[in-house]
Amino acid sequence: MTRGVPRRVAQTAVVAGASMAGLCAARVLSDRFDEVVVIDRDTLPDEVRWRAQVPQGSQPHLLLYAGAQLLEDWFPGITEELYESGAVEFDVCRDFYWHQGGGVLTSPPSALRGPMMSRPLLEATVRRRLARIPCVTLRDRTAVEGLVPDGTGTRIAGVRLAGQPPVRCDLIVDATGRQARSLGWLKELGYGPPPLSVVTVDTHYASRLHRRVETTARDWKAAAVIGRPDTRRLAMALPLEHGRWIILLVGVNGEVPPTDDEGRLAFARSLESPVIADLMATSEPLADPVAHRFPSNQRRHLDRMRRFPLGWVMLGDAVASCNPVYGQGMTSAAQQAAALGECLDHTRALDLAFARRYFGAAARTVAAPWSIAAGGDFVYAGTTGPKPAGTDLLNRYMQRVILAAQHDDAVGIRFAEVAGLVRRPEWLLAPPFLLRVLRAAR
Numbered sequence: 250m251t252r253g254v255p256r257r258v259a260q261t262a263v264v265a266g267a268s269m270a271g272l273c274a275a276r277v278l279s280d281r282f283d284e285v286v287v288i289d290r291d292t293l294p295d296e297v298r299w300r301a302q303v304p305q306g307s308q309p310h311l312l313l314y315a316g317a318q319l320l321e322d323w324f325p326g327i328t329e330e331l332y333e334s335g336a337v338e339f340d341v342c343r344d345f346y347w348h349q350g351g352g353v354l355t356s357p358p359s360a361l362r363g364p365m366m367s368r369p370l371l372e373a374t375v376r377r378r379l380a381r382i383p384c385v386t387l388r389d390r391t392a393v394e395g396l397v398p399d400g401t402g403t404r405i406a407g408v409r410l411a412g413q414p415p416v417r418c419d420l421i422v423d424a425t426g427r428q429a430r431s432l433g434w435l436k437e438l439g440y441g442p443p444p445l446s447v448v449t450v451d452t453h454y455a456s457r458l459h460r461r462v463e464t465t466a467r468d469w470k471a472a473a474v475i476g477r478p479d480t481r482r483l484a485m486a487l488p489l490e491h492g493r494w495i496i497l498l499v500g501v502n503g504e505v506p507p508t509d510d511e512g513r514l515a516f517a518r519s520l521e522s523p524v525i526a527d528l529m530a531t532s533e534p535l536a537d538p539v540a541h542r543f544p545s546n547q548r549r550h551l552d553r554m555r556r557f558p559l560g561w562v563m564l565g566d567a568v569a570s571c572n573p574v575y576g577q578g579m580t581s582a583a584q585q586a587a588a589l590g591e592c593l594d595h596t597r598a599l600d601l602a603f604a605r606r607y608f609g610a611a612a613r614t615v616a617a618p619w620s621i622a623a624g625g626d627f628v629y630a631g632t633t634g635p636k637p638a639g640t641d642l643l644n645r646y647m648q649r650v651i652l653a654a655q656h657d658d659a660v661g662i663r664f665a666e667v668a669g670l671v672r673r674p675e676w677l678l679a680p681p682f683l684l685r686v687l688r689a690a691r
């Protein structure tokens with residue numbers, strides 16, 4: 250986290266990509282560079298709207314507690330600003346009706362409170378706050394096309410832009426998303442890509458906006474019904490600003506949620522709890538359903554790269570892009586940005602030691618979301634890829650955690666803390682907790 254006044258590290262940083270990862274990176278760099286230039290090929294709208302280059306923006310985006318905390322730390326008052334724009338204040342334990350493992354998790358009040366809103370509202374608010382920082386420049390409708398090496402060929406000295414003069418920089422952060430555009434740019438300079446892990450989990454989303462009417466008949470603000478793993482189905486309803494629900498159906502490894510009214514309702518009715526189907530049946534749809542396919546978890550191992558140019562790093566989905574049903578991407582990006590800031594605070598120069606330090610920190614940061622998503626996805630038949638030893642045992646244990654969380658508030662809160670990336674997954678294996686889970690699950 251940014252505390253105190255960090256030291257200036259170098260003159261100019263360029264961030265390629267002004268989506269959530271790029272915005273978080275730029276905020277962290279703004280404390281440590283004289284100038285930060287954020288470049289995106291898309292149009293960055295003044296108003297709150299979906300962006301063509303971030304197609305997933307029309308799907309539900311849960312901001313986990315850890316991510317919300319980092320944003321508040323970097324942009325004081327942003328949570329309040331989001332509430333003023335209509336975001337729904339939300340306690341992830343008390344306000345979530347969470348049906349999984351044949352029952353409903355307990356819903357004690359917790360400290361895990363934060364805003365729930367659409368992805369465009371969150372991104373537009375963060376972007377507006379970032380744009381107010383004097384040393385930050387946002388350049389949209391500008392594609393980064395390549396890297397400019399220095400005279401020695403071992404360091405990046407700038408970026409090439411499509412149809413515009415190059416920009417000089419001391420550090421380039423690739424935040425261009427899952428495709429990690431800089432890998433093509435590195436290839437032009439003779440550098441290979443980092444090793445890649447892929448866990449295939451064919452995930453299909455179909456979400457639809459509905460009108461949300463406040464009522465005292467519900468004691469929850471959001472709902473999730475996670476079908477048994479053999480059904481490969483789940484559904485969620487999340488409240489958004491301007492009195493809307495976003496109701497999401499998800500199918501995994503061969504299950505594809507329908508987009509017609511009858512089919513959607515039948516899909517939701519097939520789940521063990523009727524709450525989402527009932528909500529769908531009784532709330533007016535406001536738009537057509539929007540489908541999105543997510544093919545695989547993927548993780549780039551920067552820490553295992555042998556050769557790379559100095560002055561180049563990557564961050565966000567470019568490093569790890571995990572199954573979105575766990576809602577981790579933006580929070581993981583924020584945590585990687587925080588790690589980048591800490592590494593810069595421990596460096597005198599943008600040298601090999603800095604690069605190795607950050608690559609290691611990024612690997613440790615994404616290890617938690619990766620183990621939750623890529624490990625957890627092996628409960629579904631048909632998931633393929635490198636399965637770490639012990640995954641099946643861990644997944645069986647997680648089913649016990651879910652059962653215990655149906656009766657034991659402390660287990661429910663700990664589970665939410667780990668799922669919210671507040672605590673690392675190892676916390677679920679601490680001996681006193683493990684005993685509590687096994688007792689409660691019985």
Ligand SMILES: Cc1cc2nc3c(=O)[nH]c(=O)nc-3n(C[C@H](O)[C@H](O)[C@H](O)COP(=O)(O)OP(=O)(O)OC[C@H]3O[C@@H](n4cnc5c(N)ncnc54)[C@H](O)[C@@H]3O)c2cc1C
Pocket residue numbers: 265266267268269270271288289290291302303305308309310311312313391392393394424425426427430454541543564565566567573574575576577578579580581582
């Ligand atoms: C269906 C779905 C649902 C999701 N739900 C959640 C959720 O609930 N919670 C959550 O935290 N995360 C969720 N995510 C993940 C989340 O969307 C990402 O983790 C988040 O957007 C951060 O990604 P990013 O900034 O690294 O990349 P992206 O969001 O993909 O952005 C990449 C940016 O780079 C720009 N760009 C690309 N190439 C260039 C170039 N050559 N030059 C300049 N700019 C370029 C693009 O225009 C874009 O703005 C979901 C993802 C999907 C697919």
